[in-house]
Amino acid sequence: MRHILILGAGTAGTVMANRLSRRLRSQLRAGRINITVIDPDPTHLYQPGLLFIPFQESFRERITRDRAPTLDRDVRLVAAEIAAMDPDHDTVTLADGTVMSYDLCIVATGARLVPEETEGMMGPGWRESVHEFYSLEGAEKLGYALHCFVGGKLVINVVEMPIKCPVAPLEFAFLADAYFTNCGIRDKVEITYATPLDGAFTKPTAAQSLSYLLEQKGIRLETEFNTGRIETTSPAWETAATSTEPRPPAGELVSWDERRIPFDLLVTVPVHKGAAFIATAAGLGDAMDFVMVDPHTLQSQRKANIFALGDAANCPTSKAGSVAHFQAEVLEENIVRMLDGRALEPGFDGHANCFIETGHRKALLIDFNYDTEPLPGMFPYAWGPVPLLKESRLNHLGKLAFRHAYWNRLLPGRDFPGIEAQMKRSGKRMPAAVGS
Ligand SMILES: Cc1cc2nc3c(=O)[nH]c(=O)nc-3n(C[C@H](O)[C@H](O)[C@H](O)COP(=O)(O)OP(=O)(O)OC[C@H]3O[C@@H](n4cnc5c(N)ncnc54)[C@H](O)[C@@H]3O)c2cc1C
Structure with a gap:
């Protein structure tokens, strides 16, 4: 045996x-x-369902x-x-x-x-003004904090790479923009996205498209921000209840090179x-x-x-x-x-794909591997039907439908028609080779 x-x-x-x-x-x-x-x-x-919990667009029973x-x-x-x-x-x-x-x-x-790896993260502000949505408990607590948030500085921050689903914090920023717009208080919320990367994403073409979306939605991008510590004053509710003065920020995010970003609500992705x-x-x-x-x-x-x-x-x-x-x-x-007793096959090419929610019931899709960065084009076939690196309603519906596919096809280990382990180049608009 x-x-x-x-x-x-x-x-x-x-x-x-x-x-x-x-x-x-x-x-x-x-x-x-x-x-x-x-x-x-x-x-x-x-876990992809965690993204929607803080915005009351999903709940525990649906994703467990x-x-x-x-x-x-x-x-x-x-x-x-x-x-x-x-x-x-x-x-x-x-x-x-x-x-x-x-x-x-x-x-x-x-x-x-490991939130305890960042100085101050689990201090007095933890789950009060400092939140995360990468755990079920965290996503639910953040939902309550968003519900109570009446305006101020919202900061979304990635402490260090690698993280699960590196686009999820960006999706959170886009959904927060849509959420506060729908609540009628977007003009009272200043949103900042602070990342240790030199752009919105690791790969240049996708980073360009995503930076453009951040700009379009009025979300400030703070790049090369390597979080050193989090300084919290007192929980926002406490300050508001005891003072008639303009409310000071609930805390500050401080980088190793001593740049400071004040926040009233921090949504961080821990190490x-x-x-x-x-x-x-x-x-x-x-x-x-x-x-x-x-x-x-x-x-x-x-x-x-x-x-x-x-x-x-x-x-x-x-x-x-x-x-x-x-x-x-x-x-x-x-x-x-x-x-x-046969030789192994070097078959994994780094293939990854992911729908990126951009808010207002739209999303875009990226598909890439070790050698090919996310590019525009069509997926999974050369004719589509799903556009790559382009916002569409179809992509948003794809993201929502994926939950059913996850329980009924992916987890049982069944294949998806047209989607293979190795990334397909057909359908992608490849950049012209240097010198050609
Ligand atoms: C907010 C969020 C959004 C995401 N969105 C997407 C998305 O849109 N698309 C996408 O493709 N991916 C997404 N992901 C990432 C995706 O969920 C993970 O990459 C995926 O779950 C990884 O699977 P895994 O089995 O490696 O790890 P997990 O699914 O985390 O499973 C690890 C398992 O190991 C068990 N375990 C851990 N330690 C021990 C131990 N000591 N002993 C025994 N068991 C142990 C745990 O209990 C757990 O069940 C998202 C993740 C998050 C957090």
């Missing part, structure tokens, strides 16, 4: 388990292989499901937290001390938020790291505890029988559910090859 252990049952772990279960069904049922997934959380969270039924019945789920991993002895240790051994291990434990047990498995993770893998085969650089995918892997592409999906297709093939 060969044991395949999948660590984490989020997007990547679930898709991987379900794809492998289907592919290896006869061996699983004959008792030659088993697949075990370990995750302590009984609930699966559809019991985890067990999302996994194929031939997959065993162990509800426990992994405390340690020993790549030399092919074992993982659970929080209760149980040791589990494996022949093949797939790390899919995602990324965790992300890999799971804590990766830090203690010598040689497995990088400085941020993401598993160091070959970016094309997803095999660990530490040991041949360990792989990683999704947010847990240190691939130089976006940390996104779409990436986890495309990686799972490639990794399914490589796990089967490994079991058969």
Whole structure:
């Protein structure tokens, strides 16, 4: 019997388990292989839905499901937290001390938020004037803060890259603009977007389009802002209740080079790291505890029988559910090859795609890989129907419809017609080659 252990049952772990279960069904049922997934959380969270919670456009029940039924019945789920991993002895240790051994291990434990890494973030303003929407609790609390916000300085800030879905904070800024416009108080809200990047996004063509949208919506862009600390005075409600003077800002965001951005409401994206047990498995993770893998085969650089995918892997592409999906297709093939003793295929090209909500029921779509930045054109076929890097109602409907596709196609490990693991060049308007 060969044991395949999948660590984490989020997007990547679930898709991987379900794809492998289907592919290896006869061996699983004959008792030659088993697949075990370990995750302590009984609930699966559809994270793209977190974006809509603060604006009351979605709610907890819509974006969560019991985890067990999302996994194929031939997959065993162990509800426990992994405390340690020993790549030399092919074992993982659970929080209760149980040791589990494996022949093949797939790390899919995602990324965790570490707000405590930024000085002052978890001070007196935490969840009062300093908020985040990358957790369900955070998104719900932020919803209440937005509801009570009557005007002032709203600052949206990314502390450090990499983060999950690097466009989500931009989408938040666009949706906030639309939200306050619809509430009739947009003229009373000053919105600033502060990023450590030198533009609105990592890739130049998309950064240009997104900067233009920020400008059009009157959102100030503060680039190369490397957050050093957050200084909060007192929660905004306290100051307002005890003073007749004009209200001072609830706090200031301070960069390492001492630039200061005052805020009344701060929506920050805290530092992300890999799971804590990766830090203690010598040689497995990088400085941020993401598993160091070959970016094309997803095999660990530490040991041949360990792989990683999704947010847990240190691939130089976006940390996104779409990436986890495309990686799972490639990794399914490589796990089967490994079991058969065949060479791995360097099949992952960094393919990522993402709908970007731009407010007022519009969105744009980006599609890119390691070598090709997001470009204008059509998707998924050369004729479309979905435009790339261009706002449209169709893209917004695509983003909303994706929630159903997530539960019913993506998680069960089924393919999407016309969308492949490798990025297609057809339909994209490629820039002319230098010198041509
Ligand atoms: C606000 C927001 C918006 C987003 N929007 C989009 C979008 O529009 N499009 C898109 O493609 N992506 C989007 N994403 C990103 C996407 O949700 C993630 O990239 C995706 O969930 C990654 O899957 P994963 O399995 O690697 O990690 P996760 O889905 O986070 O799963 C990790 C799992 O590992 C488990 N785990 C962690 N530590 C341990 C441990 N020690 N022991 C056992 N289990 C453990 C966790 O419980 C969790 O279930 C968004 C994310 C956020 C936060």
